[in-house]
Amino acid sequence: MTTLQSQLIEDEGYRQFPYKDTVGKLTIGIGRNLDDVGITRNEALIMLSNDIEKVRYALTEKLSFFKTLTPSRQDALINMGFNMGVTKLLTFKKTLMYLSIGDYESASNECLKSVWATQVGDRAKRIAKVLQFGS
Numbered sequence: 001m002t003t004l005q006s007q008l009i010e011d012e013g014y015r016q017f018p019y020k021d022t023v024g025k026l027t028i029g030i031g032r033n034l035d036d037v038g039i040t041r042n043e044a045l046i047m048l049s050n051d052i053e054k055v056r057y058a059l060t061e062k063l064s065f066f067k068t069l070t071p072s073r074q075d076a077l078i079n080m081g082f083n084m085g086v087t088k089l090l091t092f093k094k095t096l097m098y099l100s101i102g103d104y105e106s107a108s109n110e111c112l113k114s115v116w117a118t119q120v121g122d123r124a125k126r127i128a129k130v131l132q133f134g135s
Contacts, residue, residue, distance in 0.1 A: 055081040062090060065100040073099070076130040083123070084116055099131065108132035 012031035021027040026034040039047075055078045059066045066074060077099075081089045090096070092114065098107035108128040111117060117124035 051082060052078060055086060058086040059089075062086065063096065063100075069099065070134045072130050072135045073104075076127045079123075079127055080111075080116075083120065088116075095131075104132045104134065 009030055014030050015028060018026050018028045018034065021031075021033070025036065028034055032039070056074070059074075059077055059081060063077075066077070069077070077089065080092075092111065095107050095110040095114075098104070098110060108131045111128045111131060112124060114124075117128070
């Protein structure tokens with residue numbers, strides 16, 4: 001860390017969640033003015049990579065069978081966990097049970113019966129297809 005970085009952290013502070021600064025600008029992190037500056041595509045991609053890895057780690061920890069799934073099926077579950085949160089994904093008991101025993105058609109069907117599937121439409125159909133066919 002450079003001296004300037006240390007100074008800016010001391011002066012600006014760190015905030016994990018967005019807040020309004022002293023002039024009412026939406027700000028996050030270490031003084032990032034979201035109203036006027038926003039984030040770059042590269043910054044968004046870095047955040048996305050970090051978020052994907054957090055979901056991957058959580059699913060590896062919570063689902064004993066997760067690592068036995070094909071990479072495509074793992075990605076499908078990560079997509080679901082990214083969208084709704086891992087805690088909510090873990091409530092898909094039947095879908096997960098069918099995945100754990102390799103009954104991919106039933107897992108796909110159960111996924112499509114959810115309220116989530118009606119909320120996200122084509123995304124759920126695409127994910128269910130990956131769960132069923134593995135690609």
